[in-house]
Amino acid sequence: MNAFLTGLLALLSVVPLAGEVAMVRIDGGPYTRPLEKAGQVRQVAPFELDVRQVTNAEFLAFVTARPEWRRSQVNPLFADAGYLRHWAGDTELGPLAPPDAPVTNVSWFAARAYLKSLGKRLPSLDEWEFAARADARQADATKDPEFRKQILAWYSTPTPAVLPAAATMPANFHGVRGLHGLVWEWPRDFVASMSGGESRSDGTLLHKWTEPGQGAEPSVEAVRKAVSK
Amino acid sequence: MKKTAILLSLLGALIPCHAASEVKAEAAIKLPPEIRGEEIAVLTDPPNVPPPIKRKYPTKVIVKLEVIEKTMRMSDGVDYNFWTFGGCVPGKFIRIRQGDFVEFHLMNHPTSKMPHNIDLHSVTGQGGGAAASFTAPGHSSTFSFRVLNPGLYIYHCAVAPVGMHVANGMYGLIYVEPEGGLKKVDREYYVVQGDFYTKGRNGEQGLQPFDMEKAIDERPDYVVFNGSVGAITGDKSMVANKGETVRVFFGNGGPNLSSSCHVIGEIFDKVYVEGGTKTINENVQTTMVPAGGSAILEFKCEAPGTLILVDHALTRAFNKGAIGTILHGQTGEVTVNGNTYNSVMPALALHDEDVANVMTFVLNSWDNQGGEVKPADVAKVRAATVKK
Numbered sequence: 298m299n300a301f302l303t304g305l306l307a308l309l310s311v312v313p314l315a316g317e318v319a320m321v322r323i324d325g326g327p328y329t330r331p332l333e334k335a336g337q338v339r340q341v342a343p344f345e346l347d348v349r350q351v352t353n354a355e356f357l358a359f360v361t362a363r364p365e366w367r368r369s370q371v372n373p374l375f376a377d378a379g380y381l382r383h384w385a386g387d388t389e390l391g392p393l394a395p396p397d398a399p400v401t402n403v404s405w406f407a408a409r410a411y412l413k414s415l416g417k418r419l420p421s422l423d424e425w426e427f428a429a430r431a432d433a434r435q436a437d438a439t440k441d442p443e444f445r446k447q448i449l450a451w452y453s454t455p456t457p458a459v460l461p462a463a464a465t466m467p468a469n470f471h472g473v474r475g476l477h478g479l480v481w482e483w484p485r486d487f488v489a490s491m492s493g494g495e496s497r498s499d500g501t502l503l504h505k506w507t508e509p510g511q512g513a514e515p516s517v518e519a520v521r522k523a524v525s526k
Numbered sequence: 527m528k529k530t531a532i533l534l535s536l537l538g539a540l541i542p543c544h545a546a547s548e549v550k551a552e553a554a555i556k557l558p559p560e561i562r563g564e565e566i567a568v569l570t571d572p573p574n575v576p577p578p579i580k581r582k583y584p585t586k587v588i589v590k591l592e593v594i595e596k597t598m599r600m601s602d603g604v605d606y607n608f609w610t611f612g613g614c615v616p617g618k619f620i621r622i623r624q625g626d627f628v629e630f631h632l633m634n635h636p637t638s639k640m641p642h643n644i645d646l647h648s649v650t651g652q653g654g655g656a657a658a659s660f661t662a663p664g665h666s667s668t669f670s671f672r673v674l675n676p677g678l679y680i681y682h683c684a685v686a687p688v689g690m691h692v693a694n695g696m697y698g699l700i701y702v703e704p705e706g707g708l709k710k711v712d713r714e715y716y717v718v719q720g721d722f723y724t725k726g727r728n729g730e731q732g733l734q735p736f737d738m739e740k741a742i743d744e745r746p747d748y749v750v751f752n753g754s755v756g757a758i759t760g761d762k763s764m765v766a767n768k769g770e771t772v773r774v775f776f777g778n779g780g781p782n783l784s785s786s787c788h789v790i791g792e793i794f795d796k797v798y799v800e801g802g803t804k805t806i807n808e809n810v811q812t813t814m815v816p817a818g819g820s821a822i823l824e825f826k827c828e829a830p831g832t833l834i835l836v837d838h839a840l841t842r843a844f845n846k847g848a849i850g851t852i853l854h855g856q857t858g859e860v861t862v863n864g865n866t867y868n869s870v871m872p873a874l875a876l877h878d879e880d881v882a883n884v885m886t887f888v889l890n891s892w893d894n895q896g897g898e899v900k901p902a903d904v905a906k907v908r909a910a911t912v913k914k
Contacts, residue, residue, distance in 0.1 A: 379636065379664040402664075445738070450725075452690075453607045453735030455597045456637045481639075 318355070320345040321472045328427050331439075341427045346420065349474045350399030350463040350482070351411065353390050356381075359411050361388050366407055375406035397462040399480050408483045419485035429477065431470035451478040555670060561586055561627050569618035572752045573764050575714040575775060576621040579703050584625030591618060592633040593642045593661070593683075593696075600748060601755035601847065603731040606724065608753065609640070609683070609694040615753025616718035616779060617681070617698030624676040624704050629668065630655065636664035641685055646671075647818070648679035648700050656684040676704035678801035678820040680777050689781045693723055693741050695753055697779030699820060704803055711824065712770035717758065718777040719785045719815070719837060719848060721746035728846060744782045749842040751835065751850040758835070758850035760877045766854045768830045773822060777801075780817025786838040787821065788812040789852070791831060798822035812838050827854045832908060878904040 325341040360366045360381075367387040368380055382402050385391025394400070403411075405419075412418050420428070432438035432447075466475030564586040568576040594613045600606040611617025622628060634642050641662045645654035649671045652658055658669035682688075683696035699718060723741040724734035728748060740746070752758055766772050778785045794810040801820030807813070815821050827833070837848035876884075878901040885899035 382636070382664075442739070446725075449690075449738055450735045452639055454733070455595070455607055456639055 318347045318349065318351070320347050323424075323428055323471050323473075325424075325427065328423060328430075330423070330426065339423055341423050344420070344424050346424070346428055346471070346473055347417075348468070348472055349466070350480060352397050352463055353384070353394040353400045354396035356400040356403065356411060357388060357390060357396075359414060363410070363414070366410060371407070375410075376404040380404055380407065393459055395459060395462065397464065398460040399463045399475070401460065401480055403483075405483045405487065409485075419483055422484040422486050425476075425482065425484045428469075428471055428473055431473075431476075433467060433469060436470050448477050557586060557627055560584055560625070564588065566590070567620055567622065567628075569612060569620060570716065571612070571614040571618065572616055573715045573717055573758055573762075575619055575701075575716045578707055578710070578714075579621065579623045581623060584623060584627065586627045586629060587622050588629045588631070589620055589622075590631045590633070591620075591644070592635055593638060594635045595638045595640070597733065599754050600722065600724070600734065600750075601729065604724075604726075604729065604755075605733045606722065607694070607733070607735070609638075609642070609691060609696045611644070611681070611683075611696060611698050615695035615720065616716070616777065617696070619698065619716045619775070620681070620700040622673055622700070622702055623707075624673055624702055626673045626702075627670065628673060629670045630659070631666055631668050632659045632661050633666040634661040634663050638663040640691075642683050642691065642696065643667075643685050644681055645684040646679060646681040646700055648673060648675065648677070648681070648702050650674060653684060654681075660685065673702050676702045676803050678702075678775055678777070678798070678822055680779065680818050680820060682779065682818070687738075689741055690736060690738065692779060692781040693721070694736060695720065695722075695779070697777070699775055699777045701775060708773070708822075711773045713764070713766045713772045715764045715772065715774045715852075717751050717764075717774055717835065717850060718753075718779050719749065719751055719783075719787070720753065720779040721781065721783045722748040722750065724748065741781070746783065746846065748847050749783060749837060750847040755847035760851075763832070763851040763853045766827045766833075766852055768827055768854050770854070771824065771826045772852065773824045774835075775820070776815060776823055777820040778815040778817050782817055783837075783839075783842070784817060785815040785848075786812050787815050787823070788836050788838040789823075789825070790834040790836060791829070792825050792827075792833050794823050794825050796822075796824040827852075830854050878902075878908070 322343060322345050325343045327338045328341050329336075329338055360368075364370055365372070368382075368384065369387050371380060379402050381400075383391075383393040385394070390396060409419060430437045430439050432441065432444045435441075438444040460479065463475055463479070466479055468474045469476060560583065562583050562585055565588070567587050567589045569589070569591070570576050591611050592613075593609065593611060595607060595609045596613060597605050597607050598615075608615050630644070630646075632642075632644050641660060643656045643659040643661060645656040647654055649655050652669075655669055655671065659667045661667045678699060678701050681698055681700050683691040685691055697718065697720065699716065721744075723737045723745070724730070724747045725737045726732070726734050726747070737747075748755065750757065756762070758764055764772075764774075776785075776787055778787075788811060794813065795808060797807045797810045797813045798821060799805040799807050799813070800816070801822060813821050813823070831854065833852035833854070835850040835852065836843035839848075842848040881904045882899045882901045885904070886897070889897040889899065
């Protein structure tokens with residue numbers, strides 16, 4: 298499910314106040330969604346992206362200021378029992394949530410509310426995908442088999458009990474850290490490309506994985522996308 | 527220029543559609559009158575099988591299965607991040623009866639990276655349950671079905687990329703007993719073959735990631751029974767006494783290879799071909815079990831010794847791990863140095879090295895002459911014994 302995507306990075310290793318995360322400009326351009334037919338080109342307009350994920354400390358500042366988003370007080374329509382489950386308490390991070398690690402167990406509604414409080418918004422799926430096509434050296438690494446391997450390798454490693462600091466993840470071509478290999482992130486329109494429960498029968502996977510020019514090898518994006526379904 | 531930020535959210539984040547489906551699944555379902563009572567299914571880790579069903583009527587069975595992604599041993603010094611149904615590969619064995627109404631709860635552990643679902647080959651329609659069981663990390667889903675067809679069926683995860691989920695160990699067996707059940711045997715075991723694709727070649731040490739290219743090319747580094755090299759050998763062998771009857775519920779999770787299932791030194795008295803109920807072949811040396819398929823194997827242990835289960839595509843057995851053992855002990859008269867003893871020697875599951883150490887100790891103790899037995903010597907004797 299693509300509901301979980303990743304986030305942005307920051308150049309600061311100290312915890313900045315909310316809203317101080319550095320952003321980079323991404324110029325946008327033509328782009329094809331991983332599971333769409335070849336030739337369906339979309340245009341991604343220029344946008345700015347945080348350079349790292351939102352951290353536990355930043356989210357703590359948010360819920361401290363906005364009690365209605367605390368674990369004990371959140372409206373169950375907007376977050377379920379897993380909301381911020383790794384925190385020690387309502388406004389206490391604890392050992393599983395280092396201040397500079399990306400905040401996880403956040404609902405889409407909570408993510409949206411947090412960003413709104415900063416005058417920001419969630420990226421669209423296309424914006425996220427566009428930024429995430431980059432490896433360290435090139436803006437579009439989707440044709441590089443090594444890139445695909447790196448992404449898939451993450452799924453072969455156990456989830457650590459405590460995540461590393463968001464700012465310590467390697468930066469990609471755009472200067473954004475941790476788009477792969479750290480967490481899943483919410484795009485604004487995650488439902489737009491969410492498959493039904495039965496991904497084998499929606500007909501998209503098969504032809505996507507054998508697009509002309511790619512042989513039987515799935516593209517990086519196809520694999521990542523499929524993986525994230 | 528638009529300003530965008532990302533929020534992250536990882537495992538266990540709220541997905542509204544899931545909350546909705548969970549609520550919906552809990553709506554009361556009116557059961558047919560012949561369904562009597564309710565019970566929680568007994569689930570077992572391989573190589574164990576839940577006890578036969580004694581009920582003479584269908585009931586409501588509640589199955590609770592949790593998907594867990596965890597690092598476990600693939601081979602000595604080699605670890606792998608398996609995706610499991612219930613923490614083991616193959617997943618928990620499910621045993622129900624034809625006509626049962628099953629309420630299935632699929633949970634996905636909060637530490638999982640992936641959403642998962644389940645396709646039970648014993649279920650007709652809805653992708654075998656896949657369409658109703660897509661479950662995000664930290665969530666659960668519930669669906670129900672009536673078991674219409676008896677037989678031994680594979681279940682597996684069907685979330686894309688399906689091949690990767692299955693290659694990581696997401697399969698198991700569900701046995702739907704026909705009315706009246708099967709003939710009683712002395713021992714029942716659960717074995718599933720699977721092929722694994724790792725970045726490093728067979729034996730390369732450390733935590734080995736999944737290799738998608740090798741999977742697509744169908745070039746496995748490991749072909750194993752029950753999820754790892756040696757899962758059913760040594761002290762983890764299946765055991766049976768001489769004269770006992772054995773039934774093996776055998777499945778093949780794949781994702782790719784068919785199995786030439788064979789037991790060295792034994793002939794299957796009966797094979798329920800492809801896990802079905804109608805064709806029961808007799809006196810079979812090797813039976814073909816397709817990926818995503820099964821067979822029920824029955825045989826009597828006529829001779830003492832170790833039985834070795836293999837995929838008779840032999841380099842898989844001897845070079846990639848598809849080997850398992852059934853040890854039997856001996857009961858009855860045996861003559862040693864002219865004296866007759868009549869006792870029971872239970873099947874012992876000792877490694878070659880253990881046996882060698884004991885032998886060496888005996889040779890050098892009391893009034894014995896000394897000498898040394900090496901593990902390789904034991905292996906030779908074992909092999910020779912099997913051939914008898």
